[in-house]
Amino acid sequence: MKDINAQALLAQVMDWKDPEVVGQNASILQLLADYKYNHYQRFGPGKQFVESLALWLNQFDKADRPVALGLVRDRLIFISEREISHLVKLSYPDVIVQDRLRLVAEENEIAAYKVAALARHRRFEELRIRSLYLGLSDGAHTNELRRASNGAISNEQIWQAYELGDAKAEDMLSELRKSLTNGNFIPSSPTSSGDKERFSLIWLVDDFSGSGNTYIRYDAEERKFKGKIKKIYERIYEGDLINPDYYEVSLLLYVATRQAIDHIEYWSERFTNERGYKPLKVHVLHPIEKYCSLSATHDGPIIEIAKQDRYYDARASDEHIRIGGTDDAKLGFAACALPLILSHNTPNNSIYALWGPEDKSFFGLFPRVSRHREM
Amino acid sequence: MATSLQRNSALEVDDLIWENYVFRRGVAVEDLWDDMYADRKKNNRPMRLLYIAGRGFDVRAKDVISKYVERLNASGCQIQQATLLLIGFSGYQLSPELEDLTSENASILEDIFGQIGKVETYFIDETEDDEELNATIMLRLGAAKILNFLDDVTDIVLDVSSLPRIVYLTILLSVLARIVPAATDQNQLTSHGVTFQVLVGEDPELDSKIAAQDPSNDLVLIPGYSEAFQSEALRDMPMVWFPILGENRLAQVQKVESNIPDWAEICPVLPHPSKDPRRGDKLLTEYDNTLFAKRQTPLSNIIYAHEGHPFEVYRQLLEAMLRFRNTLSVIGGSRLVVTPLASKLITVGSALACFEMKMRSVDSTSGVAIPYAEPKRYVVEVGALRSSKADLSVLVLTGDPFQG
Numbered sequence A: 001m002k003d004i005n006a007q008a009l010l011a012q013v014m015d016w017k018d019p020e021v022v023g024q025n026a027s028i029l030q031l032l033a034d035y036k037y038n039h040y041q042r043f044g045p046g047k048q049f050v051e052s053l054a055l056w057l058n059q060f061d062k063a064d065r066p067v068a069l070g071l072v073r074d075r076l077i078f079i080s081e082r083e084i085s086h087l088v089k090l091s092y093p094d095v096i097v098q099d100r101l102r103l104v105a106e107e108n109e110i111a112a113y114k115v116a117a118l119a120r121h122r123r124f125e126e127l128r129i130r131s132l133y134l135g136l137s138d139g140a141h142t143n144e145l146r147r148a149s150n151g152a153i154s155n156e157q158i159w160q161a162y163e164l165g166d167a168k169a170e171d172m173l174s175e176l177r178k179s180l181t182n183g184n185f186i187p188s189s190p191t192s193s194g195d196k197e198r199f200s201l202i203w204l205v206d207d208f209s210g211s212g213n214t215y216i217r218y219d220a221e222e223r224k225f226k227g228k229i230k231k232i233y234e235r236i237y238e239g240d241l242i243n244p245d246y247y248e249v250s251l252l253l254y255v256a257t258r259q260a261i262d263h264i265e266y267w268s269e270r271f272t273n274e275r276g277y278k279p280l281k282v283h284v285l286h287p288i289e290k291y292c293s294l295s296a297t298h299d300g301p302i303i304e305i306a307k308q309d310r311y312y313d314a315r316a317s318d319e320h321i322r323i324g325g326t327d328d329a330k331l332g333f334a335a336c337a338l339p340l341i342l343s344h345n346t347p348n349n350s351i352y353a354l355w356g357p358e359d360k361s362f363f364g365l366f367p368r369v370s371r372h373r374e375m
Numbered sequence B: 001m002a003t004s005l006q007r008n009s010a011l012e013v014d015d016l017i018w019e020n021y022v023f024r025r026g027v028a029v030e031d032l033w034d035d036m037y038a039d040r041k042k043n044n045r046p047m048r049l050l051y052i053a054g055r056g057f058d059v060r061a062k063d064v065i066s067k068y069v070e071r072l073n074a075s076g077c078q079i080q081q082a083t084l085l086l087i088g089f090s091g092y093q094l095s096p097e098l099e100d101l102t103s104e105n106a107s108i109l110e111d112i113f114g115q116i117g118k119v120e121t122y123f124i125d126e127t128e129d130d131e132e133l134n135a136t137i138m139l140r141l142g143a144a145k146i147l148n149f150l151d152d153v154t155d156i157v158l159d160v161s162s163l164p165r166i167v168y169l170t171i172l173l174s175v176l177a178r179i180v181p182a183a184t185d186q187n188q189l190t191s192h193g194v195t196f197q198v199l200v201g202e203d204p205e206l207d208s209k210i211a212a213q214d215p216s217n218d219l220v221l222i223p224g225y226s227e228a229f230q231s232e233a234l235r236d237m238p239m240v241w242f243p244i245l246g247e248n249r250l251a252q253v254q255k256v257e258s259n260i261p262d263w264a265e266i267c268p269v270l271p272h273p274s275k276d277p278r279r280g281d282k283l284l285t286e287y288d289n290t291l292f293a294k295r296q297t298p299l300s301n302i303i304y305a306h307e308g309h310p311f312e313v314y315r316q317l318l319e320a321m322l323r324f325r326n327t328l329s330v331i332g333g334s335r336l337v338v339t340p341l342a343s344k345l346i347t348v349g350s351a352l353a354c355f356e357m358k359m360r361s362v363d364s365t366s367g368v369a370i371p372y373a374e375p376k377r378y379v380v381e382v383g384a385l386r387s388s389k390a391d392l393s394v395l396v397l398t399g400d401p402f403q404g
Helices: A001-013 A017-034 A048-056 A062-075 A081-108 A116-118 A122-129 A142-148 A166-182 A228-238 A260-277 A300-306 A319-323 B002-014 B027-042 B060-075 B096-114 B135-150 B165-179 B204-209 B249-255 B280-288 B287-291 B310-332 B344-360 B382-386
Strands: A078-080 A130-135 A202-208 A215-221 A224-226 A248-257 A280-288 A340-342 B022-027 B049-055 B079-088 B118-123 B155-159 B195-202 B211-215 B237-243 B269-271 B303-305 B332-340 B367-369 B375-379 B393-399
Touching: A001 A062, A001 B165, A001 B237, A017 A048, A017 A062, A017 A166, A017 B280, A017 B287, A048 A062, A062 A202, A062 A228, A062 A300, A062 B079, A062 B269, A078 B375, A081 A116, A081 A122, A081 A202, A081 A280, A081 B303, A081 B310, A122 A130, A122 A166, A130 A142, A130 B060, A130 B310, A142 B060, A202 A260, A215 A260, A228 A248, A228 A260, A260 A280, A280 B310, A319 B118, B022 B027, B022 B155, B027 B060, B027 B393, B060 B118, B060 B155, B079 B096, B079 B135, B096 B118, B096 B382, B118 B135, B118 B303, B118 B375, B135 B165, B155 B165, B165 B195, B165 B344, B165 B393, B195 B344, B204 B382, B211 B249, B237 B269, B237 B344, B249 B287, B269 B310, B269 B344, B280 B287, B303 B375, B310 B332, B310 B344, B310 B367, B310 B393, B332 B344, B344 B367, B344 B393
Parallel strands: A078 A340, A130 A202, A202 A248, A248 A280, B049 B079, B049 B155, B079 B118, B155 B195, B237 B332, B269 B303, B332 B367
Antiparallel strands: A215 A224, B022 B393, B195 B393, B211 B375
């Protein structure tokens, strides 16, 4: 639909009579649409933001539409693919390299400020080779991360998933031995100890965490820990990819809510303490602080409409939502109440009114595609 | 050809002057000083210190200097000589309350620094024979005078907390030009043996309450970064303007924009990531009319830079400048114009990019300029100033971290 028609549609839905009001609202929304919102990857071919907004608003009672529009205009956080790419790009020099410098400083009792000496230290290079990077979901942008490292991460050090087949793991170890030999870190002639070279630094990479539950959680009924972090630590001790006597595990998230950061730090510490594992280090490039979430105190009218049954589809209340401790998803998974959209998919930690799938009786402004099979 | 240009750019970016950097904030700043000065003491290397700060109304300089002097004293490092150079300015229109606060701050700074050395005050915008000079020439003269204080020092500390942007940019870039040799050898950051630190006390809440009003009619050009903008001989050379956006600077943006040719490329720099995830979007709408609607700047020209990380800003801006320089070299060269209007940390990062770009442009047909529309008047409530809590950051640009 052409911009002018979409704006007319929006004016009709919002009952705007004054051309100045139409102009003010439409120009800002159109600018943000061109900048970010039109690029939402779950929009169908040819679908544009302003017309979608009009259709979405049309689902609300007339009296509720200004509140719904206010949510979009004043509170919506949209993280575009370009913004994520920028976070990926700064990960290597500003997080991964800095962490490795710190490790070399600690191991060798060199002051952390002596960056030139640390960067030239042999151990700095050895740890580069002994680093393994694993994606925790298809949003991990592992290819981009490898490219952003300017050759410091090889193809055989990075994998888009955290569950590795034996053949892939053997390839990675073989390349590790080759790189260590080429760098004169181990003798070139194979020895029994040379065959046991393993990775030491594990970087787990993902684009977003809203609640932290999928990474680590404690199932009180079954009295056991669950989640990706648990599986990876167990792999360290069960497999032969990582040196269990010397390793560090870091979780690198491009975007995460404060709620998720607190959750992961708390439960991973409990888990690693209980098992006698080395603690997990959490690095978040773009934390979404608590004040970004919608709250009854600051966003009363928005919370009110988000809680209403008529702006919700009960079929969204499934067993996956219940893992977050709530019976429904009106305020999002684990009641995170986020107004957050990621360009490739809206997280279910956002309020349902934003992400409700297109086939539901109330659909979201940025409909979500679920990772789980719908009931 | 595109592939070859991209490859050239990537190769150059690999070899950054500050590829390894020292940047600390909060309590880590004091840890850094403790480590650095403990090593000085252990190696029996006495200090000859020049500390440069603003003689301004901003109380943040007080917190910064008192922390620095406290840690330096605690280290037991031998101080052979220490000078506080207070830079004053008389050209701004301030309320009587702000004038009083400026004098009060100056005496406090003198008292604190008096524990370790002497204090000299230099008014950068006063001339000996009362002749009227434009701001650009005044800055050039001021920079030359300040550089005289650099003789025989081992340490330079520049506290930008209470210095106007044009003044700290001038001092920062002049000091770097003096102490960083042009040669791209491995000792580039240590060959003069001087440790140069930039201290930044930032309080974004206070910054948002300081209103900078009445931008001057004349653009100020930072000394050493003017020719690419002013030279008649270069006026037809392609230009790329990088306005680094911050809130409430519309009048200044408009002033500079009116001097940018219609055909120039514009690449606005937005803060991302930011504590406020909507900040970039809000800045985009704030400057929409001036930078996008009027100039038809493609939204894809937007560059992102980390709000709180000056070395990331440096890298992003330098990379973009190198990319444009390589591309535009095909059609005769480039003029790269940077106007920093964001926070002090971002401004310092962008200055580093300009410094390196200028160094890399010596033998090429490109130049770097920093035009700025300096406000003539600052307005802020004294109460807001007094209750400010600054978050301290430090960048160590040369010297000790780069030895060995």
